[in-house]
Amino acid sequence: xxxxxxxxxxxxxxxxxxxxxxxxxxxxxxYLCIVGENGSGKTTLMKALLGLINPIKGSIxxxxxxxxxxxGYLPQQTIVQKDFPASVKEIVLTGxxxxxxxxxFYSKAEKQLAKDNMEKMDITDLANRCYRDLSGGQQQRVLxxxxxxxxxxxxxxxxxxxxxxxxxxEEMYRLISQLNRRDNITVIxxxxxxxxAVKYSxxxxxxxxxxFFATNKxxxxxxxYKSFAEEKEGI
Amino acid sequence: xxxxxxxxxQYPFVQYALIVGVLIALCSALLGVILVLKRxxxxxxxxxxxxxxxxxxxxxxxxxxxxxxxxxxTVICAILLLRTGNNTRIKGDAAIAxxxxxxxxxxxxxxxxxxxxxxxxxDVCSTLFGSTSILTLTPVEVWxxxxxxxxxLGVFIFYYNTILSVTFDESFAHGTGTKVSLYNLLIAxxxxxxxxxxxxxxxxxxxxxxxxxxxxxxxxVFKSFKGxxxxxxxxxxxCALAGIIISIATSTPVGSxxxxxxxxxxxxxxxxxxxKR
Numbered sequence: 001x002x003x004x005x006x007x008x009x010x011x012x013x014x015x016x017x018x019x020x021x022x023x024x025x026x027x028x029x030x031y032l033c034i035v036g037e038n039g040s041g042k043t044t045l046m047k048a049l050l051g052l053i054n055p056i057k058g059s060i061x062x063x064x065x066x067x068x069x070x071x072g073y074l075p076q077q078t079i080v081q082k083d084f085p086a087s088v089k090e091i092v093l094t095g096x097x098x099x100x101x102x103x104x105f106y107s108k109a110e111k112q113l114a115k116d117n118m119e120k121m122d123i124t125d126l127a128n129r130c131y132r133d134l135s136g137g138q139q140q141r142v143l144x145x146x147x148x149x150x151x152x153x154x155x156x157x158x159x160x161x162x163x164x165x166x167x168x169x170e171e172m173y174r175l176i177s178q179l180n181r182r183d184n185i186t187v188i189x190x191x192x193x194x195x196x197a198v199k200y201s202x203x204x205x206x207x208x209x210x211x212f213f214a215t216n217k218x219x220x221x222x223x224x225y226k227s228f229a230e231e232k233e234g235i
Numbered sequence: 236x237x238x239x240x241x242x243x244x245q246y247p248f249v250q251y252a253l254i255v256g257v258l259i260a261l262c263s264a265l266l267g268v269i270l271v272l273k274r275x276x277x278x279x280x281x282x283x284x285x286x287x288x289x290x291x292x293x294x295x296x297x298x299x300x301x302x303x304x305x306x307x308x309t310v311i312c313a314i315l316l317l318r319t320g321n322n323t324r325i326k327g328d329a330a331i332a333x334x335x336x337x338x339x340x341x342x343x344x345x346x347x348x349x350x351x352x353x354x355x356x357x358d359v360c361s362t363l364f365g366s367t368s369i370l371t372l373t374p375v376e377v378w379x380x381x382x383x384x385x386x387x388l389g390v391f392i393f394y395y396n397t398i399l400s401v402t403f404d405e406s407f408a409h410g411t412g413t414k415v416s417l418y419n420l421l422i423a424x425x426x427x428x429x430x431x432x433x434x435x436x437x438x439x440x441x442x443x444x445x446x447x448x449x450x451x452x453x454x455x456v457f458k459s460f461k462g463x464x465x466x467x468x469x470x471x472x473x474c475a476l477a478g479i480i481i482s483i484a485t486s487t488p489v490g491s492x493x494x495x496x497x498x499x500x501x502x503x504x505x506x507x508x509x510x511k512r
Contacts, residue, residue: 047406052409084403097408097412105396129458143407
């Protein structure tokens with residue numbers, strides 16, 4: 001059974017429908033990129049996958065015993081976070097909130113989990129630094145470590161490289177790719193960057209005037225991608 | 236000077252003032268950290284004006300224990316204000332400004348129209364700036380403050396980690412199963428309770444200072460959430476104690492003395508923060 005399966009999904013706010021009749025499925029170990037123009041409903045789709053909003057029509061079925069709390073989410077940064085006075089360690093630990101229930105304080109196992117994930121993201125030496133003093137790339141690593149505390153299975157990333165310089169962007173993509181391959185974590189990522197989507201992902205979901213879901217290879221054969229690639233070469 | 240102070244400390248009303256002052260300072264500083272980080276610095280101001288308006292209405296209606304009327308009204312307004320997320324017609328800051336000045340105007344108008352005392356402007360001034368009410372507390376009020384403060388402190392400590400998580404990143408917290416709206420509701424109720432009890436200390440115009448200054452001072456210097464929270468609590472308690480003692484010794488108004496000391500401490504922390512960086 002698929003890890004996440006969406007059937008005839010219609011999403012939107014109030015009377016405005018953003019996405020209609022969308023169906024696709026994600027298997028364990030997939031790397032799905034969601035691409036599309038601004039305002040096409042990418043973030044709305046992600047919120048629906050997280051269970052933050054309910055679909056107008058259709059259904060999202062979680063398989064393989066995946067609980068809604070077990071999805072690691074990396075949202076777009078907000079202004080509040082930019083100058084938040086908290087240490088890296090404190091922020092990574094908040095990723096364990098979902099598994100705490102009503103227990104107010106973190107257990108030893110949770111502290112160890114945070115430590116392991118900081119190790120994995122190579123930010124152990126930053127543990128006591130203040131979040132607001134870090135560079136953009138370091139901040140994203142912290143948030144990724146936090147998301148890993150929440151999940152062993154699925155990561156949802158909302159434009160994880162926006163605002164990063166090209167070198168750091170490349171590093172970030174490599175890191176995500178590594179998590180996908182080495183740790184077999186399913187990745188669902190929103191991105192503007194079609195080139196990167198084609199380079200790294202296994203599947204691509206294109207949302208917009210024409211909506212389609214395809215494997216990476218199939219996507220490269222579509223007319224849309226061909227015209228995109230030609231334009232790119234033209235420049 | 237010291238002898239004079241020791242003599243004052245013998246009086247129960249001074250002891251009451253110190254106990255209540257310390258508790259209010261502690262609670263408002265803890266909540267202040269959250270409010271400043273959530274960009275809600277002005278909600279204290281808005282709510283205190285609501286409390287002022289409610290007090291005026293309570294006085295007109297002749298409700299003897301006005302706390303029973305003021306507290307629920309303020310709590311409801313706090314919930315309404317903090318609930319205004321991104322999807323409301325009137326944005327957060329405009330809603331706060333509207334309710335704040337609206338309540339202030341209606342409150343003063345009512346006090347003027349249905350005044351029972353001969354000195355309306357005196358009454359208004361005392362409610363707005365606190366003046367002497369902290370020194371005229373009854374034992375019942377003191378116990379009420381102690382009770383409410385213990386509740387606020389308990390909730391804050393028990394939910395500390397969740398509060399950090401929700402304040403830092405609502406969408407992530409929501410996505411991992413935290414009931415975010417419930418916590419926002421909790422914070423709204425707590426801040427309303429603090430504001431109503433803090434009106435006794437500094438009056439309704441100066442409460443914002445008590446809420447934001449300690450947090451802002453602590454944020455200049457400390458780099459972890461725990462550090463900021465603890466430091467903010469200490470700064471606030473120190474300023475309140477110093478302010479009350481100085482105001483008794485030199486007979487200055489309590490509220491503005493405390494706020495003046497808070498400003499002074501903020502400047503020191505600001506410089507320390509610059510040097511440290």
